[in-house]
Amino acid sequence: MISPIIVALDLERDLALDLAKSLDPNNCRLKVGSQLFTSVGPRVIEELSALGFDVFLDLKFHDIPNTVAQSVKAASNLGVWMLNVHTSGGSTMIKAAKEATTGLVDPPLIIGVTMLTSLSKKDVNEIGIQDISNQALSLASLAKKNSLDGIVCSANDVRRIKELLGKDFITVTPGIRSSNSSKDDQSRVSSARNAIEKGADYLVIGRPITKSTNPMESLDSIIKEIS
Ligand code: C5P
Numbered sequence: 001m002i003s004p005i006i007v008a009l010d011l012e013r014d015l016a017l018d019l020a021k022s023l024d025p026n027n028c029r030l031k032v033g034s035q036l037f038t039s040v041g042p043r044v045i046e047e048l049s050a051l052g053f054d055v056f057l058d059l060k061f062h063d064i065p066n067t068v069a070q071s072v073k074a075a076s077n078l079g080v081w082m083l084n085v086h087t088s089g090g091s092t093m094i095k096a097a098k099e100a101t102t103g104l105v106d107p108p109l110i111i112g113v114t115m116l117t118s119l120s121k122k123d124v125n126e127i128g129i130q131d132i133s134n135q136a137l138s139l140a141s142l143a144k145k146n147s148l149d150g151i152v153c154s155a156n157d158v159r160r161i162k163e164l165l166g167k168d169f170i171t172v173t174p175g176i177r178s179s180n181s182s183k184d185d186q187s188r189v190s191s192a193r194n195a196i197e198k199g200a201d202y203l204v205i206g207r208p209i210t211k212s213t214n215p216m217e218s219l220d221s222i223i224k225e226i227s
Contacts, residue, residue, distance in 0.1 A: 003223045004196065005054050006031045006172070006207065008206030013040045013058075015210075018196045022216055025052035029081065029205055033058040044079045054081035056172075056204075060113050062086035065096035072100040072110065079152060080108050082172075084152060087112035087139040093171065094146040109170065112143035113152045117175030132188070133157055144169055149203070155190030158198040167199065174204040176222075182207055196226045 001041035007023065008031040009016040016036055023030075030053045036044055037059060048055050061068045068085055075083045085097045087182040094112060114136040115124065121132065129135045136157045141164065143151050150170025153161060158171045177189040183208055195203055205222065210219035 001027065003056070003203045004200070004226070005026055005029070005192075005219065006202050006204045007032060007209050007219065008037055008058070008174070008204050009210070010195045010206050011210055012036075016040075016044070018214055019210060020048055020051055020053065021027070023053075023219065026055070028063055028219060029054040029056060029202075031056040031058050031206075039101065042078050045080060055079065056082040056084075057108075058084055058204075060084055060086050061097065062089045065089075068093050069096040069100040072097045073150060074122045076101055076104055078105075078110050078169050082086045082109040082126075083113045085148075087114055087148075087151065088145045090144050091142060094143060094148060098147045109149040111150050111152055111170065111172055112139065114139040114143075114157070115153070115188075117154045117173075118185050120171050123187075133160070137161060140165060140169075153193035153203075154188035155198055155200055156188055158195070162199045170197065170201045172202045172204060173200040173205075176203050176205045177208060191215060191225075192222045193225050 006029045008034055030048050033107045045055055057075050061071050115132050124132050136153050137160055140161045144165045152172045154175055155173040173195045175186040175189045177183055177193050178191055183189050192203055209215045209218045
């Protein structure tokens with residue numbers, strides 16, 4: 001069985017491809033975000049898929065409903081396994097995203113971003129939000145009500161979200177850090193083990209693997225930590 005780890009390839013093309021070639025598609029999935037996609041384009045999805053990986057296209061669509069629906073269709077045509085939209089785009093936009101995949105033979109999972117794990121209490125207060133966790137929970141409910149497959153959230157929010165929305169509602173958690181490693185620009189972090197214990201379905205992990213001197217060893221040690 002593939003591990004729940006999704007490695008975030010926030011790298012330039014050659015480094016991303018070299019790293020992918022050193023990893024095993026039976027062990028992890030890969031995430032392509034705005035850095036890699038903007039510099040290489042859809043070709044990188046083909047290249048990673050040809051290596052046998054499930055690809056999560058993390059472009060966090062957030063626009064008017066028609067634009068998001070057309071973007072979701074275009075991303076689905078690339079054969080990605082998972083993609084995401086911002087839940088703060090509202091219910092009409094979320095519904096349009098989901099409906100854009102109706103009738104596809106092998107539709108991607110569509111996941112809603114709730115609150116970015118990099119946001120601090122001060123950051124959210126500045127944009128008029130008082131409580132990060134309550135806001136994440138309310139955006140997760142909106143995602144579920146409009147038929148998304150799951151959400152991206154901090155591991156700290158998983159337990160409450162699963163209790164409210166059911167264990168089958170997928171939770172994808174970035175911000176994974178061990179207690180002795182740098183948080184980088186992330187705020188709401190959790191260890192891999194803690195995230196799994198709280199019920200997270202997938203863990204998105206970037207720099208702790210990609211910036212490690214031995215990425216394969218780092219991935220293996222995280223897999224050991226959670227098994
Ligand atoms: O390097 P690090 O482990 O912090 O990478 C986390 C990845 O997850 C990044 O690619 C980032 O874009 C992504 N992400 C996130 N928070 C979200 C959604 C995606 O950190 N809410």
